[in-house]
Amino acid sequence: MSLLANISMEFLVATGIGWVTACGVYLMLRSRSFPVVLGLTLLGYAVNIFIFVMGRLWSGAPPILGQGAVQADPLPQALVLTAIVIGFATTGFVIELALRSRAESGTDHVDGREPGERPEGGA
Amino acid sequence: MSATFADVMMQMFRQHLAVLPVLLPSLTAVLMLLIGDRAEALPRLRRIALMSVALGLMFALKLALEADSGALRVYRVGDWPAPFGIVLVVDRLSAMMLVLTQAVALPVLWYAGGGWDTRGRHFHALFQFQLMGLNGAFVTGDLFNLFVFFEVLLIASYVMLIHGQGRERFKVGLQYVAINLAASALFLIGVSLIYANAGTLNMADLAQRVPLVEGDGAVVLKAAALLLLVVFGVKAALLPLHLWLPATYAAASAPVAALFAIMTKVGVYSIVRVHAVIFGADAGASALVAGPWLLPLGLATGLLAVCGVLSARTLPRLVAWLTVASVGTVLAGVGLFSPAGLSAALYYMVHSTLVVAALFLLAELLAAQRGDAADRIEPGPPLAQPALLGLLMLLAAASAAGLPPLPGFIGKLMVLQASSGIASQPWVWAVVLTVGFLTLLGLARAGSVLFWSERPELAGSGTPAGASLRLLAAPVALLGAGVLMSVLAGPLTRYTDAAAAQLADRRSYVQAVLGVEGVITTRPYRFPAPDGEGRP
Numbered sequence: 001m002s003l004l005a006n007i008s009m010e011f012l013v014a015t016g017i018g019w020v021t022a023c024g025v026y027l028m029l030r031s032r033s034f035p036v037v038l039g040l041t042l043l044g045y046a047v048n049i050f051i052f053v054m055g056r057l058w059s060g061a062p063p064i065l066g067q068g069a070v071q072a073d074p075l076p077q078a079l080v081l082t083a084i085v086i087g088f089a090t091t092g093f094v095i096e097l098a099l100r101s102r103a104e105s106g107t108d109h110v111d112g113r114e115p116g117e118r119p120e121g122g123a
Numbered sequence: 124m125s126a127t128f129a130d131v132m133m134q135m136f137r138q139h140l141a142v143l144p145v146l147l148p149s150l151t152a153v154l155m156l157l158i159g160d161r162a163e164a165l166p167r168l169r170r171i172a173l174m175s176v177a178l179g180l181m182f183a184l185k186l187a188l189e190a191d192s193g194a195l196r197v198y199r200v201g202d203w204p205a206p207f208g209i210v211l212v213v214d215r216l217s218a219m220m221l222v223l224t225q226a227v228a229l230p231v232l233w234y235a236g237g238g239w240d241t242r243g244r245h246f247h248a249l250f251q252f253q254l255m256g257l258n259g260a261f262v263t264g265d266l267f268n269l270f271v272f273f274e275v276l277l278i279a280s281y282v283m284l285i286h287g288q289g290r291e292r293f294k295v296g297l298q299y300v301a302i303n304l305a306a307s308a309l310f311l312i313g314v315s316l317i318y319a320n321a322g323t324l325n326m327a328d329l330a331q332r333v334p335l336v337e338g339d340g341a342v343v344l345k346a347a348a349l350l351l352l353v354v355f356g357v358k359a360a361l362l363p364l365h366l367w368l369p370a371t372y373a374a375a376s377a378p379v380a381a382l383f384a385i386m387t388k389v390g391v392y393s394i395v396r397v398h399a400v401i402f403g404a405d406a407g408a409s410a411l412v413a414g415p416w417l418l419p420l421g422l423a424t425g426l427l428a429v430c431g432v433l434s435a436r437t438l439p440r441l442v443a444w445l446t447v448a449s450v451g452t453v454l455a456g457v458g459l460f461s462p463a464g465l466s467a468a469l470y471y472m473v474h475s476t477l478v479v480a481a482l483f484l485l486a487e488l489l490a491a492q493r494g495d496a497a498d499r500i501e502p503g504p505p506l507a508q509p510a511l512l513g514l515l516m517l518l519a520a521a522s523a524a525g526l527p528p529l530p531g532f533i534g535k536l537m538v539l540q541a542s543s544g545i546a547s548q549p550w551v552w553a554v555v556l557t558v559g560f561l562t563l564l565g566l567a568r569a570g571s572v573l574f575w576s577e578r579p580e581l582a583g584s585g586t587p588a589g590a591s592l593r594l595l596a597a598p599v600a601l602l603g604a605g606v607l608m609s610v611l612a613g614p615l616t617r618y619t620d621a622a623a624a625q626l627a628d629r630r631s632y633v634q635a636v637l638g639v640e641g642v643i644t645t646r647p648y649r650f651p652a653p654d655g656e657g658r659p
Contacts, residue, residue, distance in 0.1 A: 028305065033297060036301055040304045043305065043308045044304075047308045050315060051315040054318055054319040055319075076315065079318075086271070090274070090300075097281070104288075104293045105294060110298060112290060
């Protein structure tokens with residue numbers, strides 16, 4: 001019974017991360033800037049949970065020595081905090097950049113022009 | 124009272140020297156943000172920026188002289204013992220990269236002071252943040268800290284890239300940010316996989332821990348190392364991850380593109396640290412994971428990049444492809460995974476960075492004198508300073524193509540020598556020599572069109588003004604530093620040889636950082652957990 005419980009929890013988390021990553025990659029490959037930004041954000045979420053899970057899944061194990069029989073690893077939790085902060089800042093920046101790019105080029109296509117439109121200048 | 128104030132300051136300086144290359148630009152940047160960037164504050168900002176970078180160059184030179192004695196300078200941030208705290212480690216390679224960064228930054232900053240810094244906001248503060256990220260990436264001895272400094276330099280570079288604004292810059296800016304954010308996500312996945320299987324992220328600790336990981340753990344570690352190779356390959360513009368570079372560098376303003384010349388080298392540096400040292404020949408089951416990839420991809424990058432050089436229609440794009448070509452040669456040298464190959468790669472990397480930075484600046488000076496033809500490689504109106512710019516361009520082109528007696532030649536010769544006796548020697552020789560020849564051809568084509576095919580009828584009323592000595596000083600200084608590398612080739616190659624030998628000596632590195640060798644301070648995870656307790 002306990003073996004089954006072990007498998008299902010880790011399987012569940014891994015599948016969740018995989019699903020969110022797949023959605024992120026799909027959105028990132030779209031041609032409009034807004035889905036691309038959303039895709040990058042989803043990818044960031046998936047990666048954050050991934051880092052967290054790399055400390056393994058524990059229950060009832062505080063990340064502090066002496067508070068229980070077993071301790072969870074505090075380091076991935078510290079790493080994920082750093083990654084969240086950096087991800088948040090870059091997301092804010094990329095949204096602003098996408099808006100400015102939209103205003104400059106008049107289109108939200110990532111190539112800065114609508115498909116079929118002639119590019120400015122040469123190669 | 125025996126110790127005077129000056130003594131105390133000197134002692135503090137000696138003690139904290141390793142962190143100063145990071146601290147100095149960050150404090151300078153904060154000071155600049157406090158001053159603000161009103162037009163009347165600009166002369167003061169320029170002075171502060173130049174002084175700060177010059178001071179940084181002196182610190183870097185001091186560190187390099189110290190590192191040349193063979194001693195490793197280890198700085199424990201907050202005095203937390205390694206591997207628990209973050210350590211900064213300055214060895215020969217780190218010190219060399221610091222000197223290179225500052226040596227490129229100083230002329231570029233001088234050039235930007237000629238007018239580019241007025242075409243957008245907070246140029247100088249961002250420049251300093253960029254330097255902080257670069258220097259931090261070169262001195263850190265911790266893999267996650269490397270990620271943090273990558274982000275610092277990237278965030279600064281995102282804004283620097285769109286400096287000057289315009290439709291094209293916003294377009295490539297968005298693409299550049301997207302590809303780098305995706306790369307950062309991969310970086311985090313790689314780093315956390317390494318942590319999960321080795322139980323540490325300290326580079327010295329990893330160097331002694333990775334060889335001990337076997338079985339399934341080693342397989343995952345290898346996957347993580349290859350993920351990191353992808354990440355660093357994106358930064359270094361390794362084929363097939365180079366596609367973002369030419370458009371990005373060609374769209375950036377000249378001083379920004381010149382500074383970005385060093386950014387590809389951060390990728391190369393990280394590949395050396397992670398794949399030639401941590402996952403190097405002594406890494407047990409995960410030894411040399413990048414081995415089958417690096418040399419062929421490096422050579423292919425070089426070949427593809429010269430095709431780009433030959434087909435480029437504008438001068439900045441040609442120089443951007445030259446950047447990719449130089450990365451190809453450097454990574455082919457690293458990919459030999461021998462001290463001789465590494466030494467050759469390091470020497471060639473320093474030289475190519477200087478030349479490429481100078482070429483980006485020269486390209487803009489040329490374009491400014493060509494009226495409507497601007498930076499396109501086609502006949503245009505006569506130049507104001509054809510002889511001067513032509514000579515500088517010739518010098519830069521000969522360096523980039525690797526003609527003797529310029530340092531590009533010495534660097535390539537070292538790569539060729541390092542490859543002698545290995546199975547892939549014919550490939551290395553054929554590709555490096557072809558790349559050199561085709562680079563020469565591409566630059567000769569561009570040069571003859573730019574300087575010899577004039578169309579006087581295109582000249583508008585009045586001849587264009589020549590570039591001022593102030594602006595010309597920057598590319599001249601960069602090229603001069605390049606030529607100096609030829610004069611000082613003896614001592615410099617001794618230095619890079621010693622740097623490569625130092626990188627191969629993992630035992631001294633581990634001892635210097637962790638104190639005692641062979642003590643495993645933390646316990647890697649074991650599956651299943653020994654007692655099964657605490658499991659969900």
